Amino acid sequence: AAAAMAEDRALTVVTCTAPVNIAVIKYWGKRDNDLILPINSSLSVTLHQDQLKTTTTAAASRDFTEDRLWLNGEETDVGHPRLQACLREVRRLARKRRGEDTAPPNLSYKVHVATENNFPTAAGLASSAAGYACLVSALARLYGVEGELSEVARRGSGSACRSMLGGFVQWQRGERPDGRDSLAQQVAPETHWPELRVLVVVVSGEKKQVGSTAGMQTSVETSPLLKHRAEVVVPERLALMERHIRERDFEGFGQLTMQDSNQFHATCLDTFPPIFYLNDISRSIIALAHRFNAHHGRTKVAYTFDAGPNAVIFTLADTVAEFVEVLRRSFPPSTNGDQFVRGLPVGSATLPEELLEAVVPEPLPGAVRYILHTQPGPGPQVVDDPKQQLLGADGLPRHRS
Ligand code: DP6
Numbered sequence: 001a002a003a004a005m006a007e008d009r010a011l012t013v014v015t016c017t018a019p020v021n022i023a024v025i026k027y028w029g030k031r032d033n034d035l036i037l038p039i040n041s042s043l044s045v046t047l048h049q050d051q052l053k054t055t056t057t058a059a060a061s062r063d064f065t066e067d068r069l070w071l072n073g074e075e076t077d078v079g080h081p082r083l084q085a086c087l088r089e090v091r092r093l094a095r096k097r098r099g100e101d102t103a104p105p106n107l108s109y110k111v112h113v114a115t116e117n118n119f120p121t122a123a124g125l126a127s128s129a130a131g132y133a134c135l136v137s138a139l140a141r142l143y144g145v146e147g148e149l150s151e152v153a154r155r156g157s158g159s160a161c162r163s164m165l166g167g168f169v170q171w172q173r174g175e176r177p178d179g180r181d182s183l184a185q186q187v188a189p190e191t192h193w194p195e196l197r198v199l200v201v202v203v204s205g206e207k208k209q210v211g212s213t214a215g216m217q218t219s220v221e222t223s224p225l226l227k228h229r230a231e232v233v234v235p236e237r238l239a240l241m242e243r244h245i246r247e248r249d250f251e252g253f254g255q256l257t258m259q260d261s262n263q264f265h266a267t268c269l270d271t272f273p274p275i276f277y278l279n280d281i282s283r284s285i286i287a288l289a290h291r292f293n294a295h296h297g298r299t300k301v302a303y304t305f306d307a308g309p310n311a312v313i314f315t316l317a318d319t320v321a322e323f324v325e326v327l328r329r330s331f332p333p334s335t336n337g338d339q340f341v342r343g344l345p346v347g348s349a350t351l352p353e354e355l356l357e358a359v360v361p362e363p364l365p366g367a368v369r370y371i372l373h374t375q376p377g378p379g380p381q382v383v384d385d386p387k388q389q390l391l392g393a394d395g396l397p398r399h400r401s
Contacts (some may be wrong), residue, residue, distance in 0.1 A: 005265035011395055012105040014141040015057040015383040020125065021046045021162045022198070022312045024304060025241055026172065026264040028212075029220040029230060031389040033238040035179040039220065040217065040230040043170045043241055045314075046160045046190065047198060048377025051343040055383070056115040057390035058138040060105030064107040070114040070390075070397045072121065085155040086136055087111070093152070094143035105142065113138070114390035114397045119372075125200065125310065132156025133163035150184035157163070160257065166190045168245050190376040195247050197320050197344075199313040200337045200372040203281040212307045215268070215275050225270040229263060250316055254302030257287070257314060279309040281331075281367045282368040288330055289313070291359045292323065313382035321349040326359055327371060333365035343373040 027042035067087065069078045078084070091107055098107075105111075115134060136153040140146070150171075154161035161183065162169045168188040174182030180238040209217075219226045237260060244252035268275040279285075282305055289303050301323050302314045315323055324346045350358070366367050383389075392398040 002288075002400050004110050007202070011059050011061045011140060013057060013059045013391060014138050015389050016141060016380050017053045017055050017057065017383060018130045018137055018202055018380040019046045019049050019163050019166070020052045020127070020130045021159065021169065022304060022401075023162070023306070023312075024253070025234060025237055025260050025307075027263055028159055029226055030158070030215045031180070032177070033217065035180050035182075037179050038158055038171065038173050039226075040232075040234040041171060041173040041238055042159075042161070042162070043187065043238060043376050045168055045198070045376050046163065046166045046195075046379060048190075048374050049381065051372055051374035052117075052119050052200075053056070053129070054117050054134040055133040055388070055390060056131075056138040058111060058142045059112045059133075059391050059395050060109040060142055061112075061395055062106065062109050063110060064110035068112050069381065070112075070246050072116050073114075073397055075225070081134070082156050083135075084400045085112050085116060085130060086152055087139065088180050089134060089152040089155055089213050090143060090145060090290070093140070093145045097145060107143070111139070111142070112391055112395045116390060123275040125202070127158040128157040131322060132160035133380055135380075136160075137164070141382060148183065151179065151182070152213065154179070154182060154184075154294040166381055167365060167376055168169065168244070182230075185257075187242055188245055190378055193245070193376065194246075195316045196250075196316050196376055196377070197317050198374045199311075199315065199320070199324065199327075200374065201311040201313060202286060202369045202372070203279070203285075203309050203311070204367055205279050205281065208360055212276050215307060216271075218275070219267055219271040222272040223270040225263075225365055226267040229267060233263065250314075251299040254299040254314060255300045257304050264269060265305065265353065277307050277309065281364070282309045282311060283332070284367070285311045285327075285366065287312075288326065288353060288359065288361070292326060295355055295358045316321060321347040322351065322355075324373070325349040325351055326355075327368065329356070329360045330363060330364045331368035332363050333368070333370075338370060338390065341373065344375065346373050 021044040023044040025043040029039040031037050067078045069076050150161040150164040158310050165186045168187040171184050291303050293299050300319045303311050
């Protein structure tokens with residue numbers, strides 16, 4: 001009885017990591033704002049957690065008096081409706097699965113959650129997808145819930161449901177009003193296209209003015225182009241994109257990725273009042289990619305932009321060194337000592353004179369803060385090493401240096 005007592009008083013702790021994803025067929029617009037049901041399906045590539053990840057530790061104990069959350073070390077309000085929806089849904093699934101089982105952690109125990117990104121939030125990389133995917137993974141593991149969890153992650157943030165899987169992932173819009181069929185599905189695993197590489201180009205500039213949630217709501221209300229896109233364009237593009245991925249056809253994949261990013265930003269301009277996420281640096285990266293491809297006579301690099309000015313470039317391994325050098329020549333790093341190229345190693349390249357002349361513009365020093373080199377990667381992971389836990393034995397954030 002004493003042992004059972006001790007176990008009951010103990011802290012149950014789980015730590016997970018989750019990835020960022022970047023859409024190549026964009027999600028923009030909801031048909032249900034509360035359940036987060038989209039007006040169209042979308043498709044994304046999950047990025048490798050060696051370069052970009054969120055880590056979340058969730059703990060339950062009967063000694064906790066309230067649910068509490070720490071984001072990058074700072075305590076945050078747990079009252080946020082989307083956070084509450086995720087907590088409630090995981091607990092509901094746990095109750096359904098367990099019946100009357102009262103093994104620890106008891107479902108009535110409060111939880112403490114600490115979460116951290118391994119990349120600066122200030123970099124403007126969308127982190128809510130990885131954040132909610134990680135929260136849901138950790139909570140589900142804590143309560144012993146398995147199986148379909150993208151539906152729960154979706155309640156945190158639409159794009160988060162795609163971060164529940166690795167590789168190439170489709171979020172099916174679904175038809176049901178209750179959202180039970182609005183789920184993420186893997187199109188191909190991360191090992192499917194080993195040569196595919198990703199360059200996240202973090203540009204200088206202020207924070208975005210309009211968040212995705214508010215922005216897409218105005219777009220749904222005012223943009224006839226968005227309606228046409230969701231009804232006519234996206235269904236055709238999804239089938240095409242799946243084929244390009246299946247066949248590892250970079251030219252087809254790259255062209256469609258660029259066209260879909262451009263159409264998403266066109267719907268933003270078609271929104272009234274209009275929304276602008278691209279800035280002058282974004283547009284000069286677009287022009288650079290097109291000149292680079294034209295010079296080579298085929299699509300060797302493809303850009304995509306979300307609700308902010310940072311570019312994400314898809315390319316193949318054999319083109320990385322040359323294109324990074326093109327970026328470095330076009331946007332020379334300002335001398336602040338920071339590492340300009342981060343992530344996976346990038347080889348050196350000497351640019352031929354004709355390429356320099358045809359592709360590289362008048363340099364814009366300092367316009368790009370840094371470039372992160374990464375690749376497709378797996379879905380959320382459970383971390384077994386106790387040293388990686390973000391909460392200490394007292395259930396409070398550990399001091400981290
Ligand atoms: C432009 O998933 O951030 O990145 O569902 O309101 O949380 P909410 O929006 P969010 O929107 C992402 C929009 C996008 C395109 C995409 O990721 O598909």
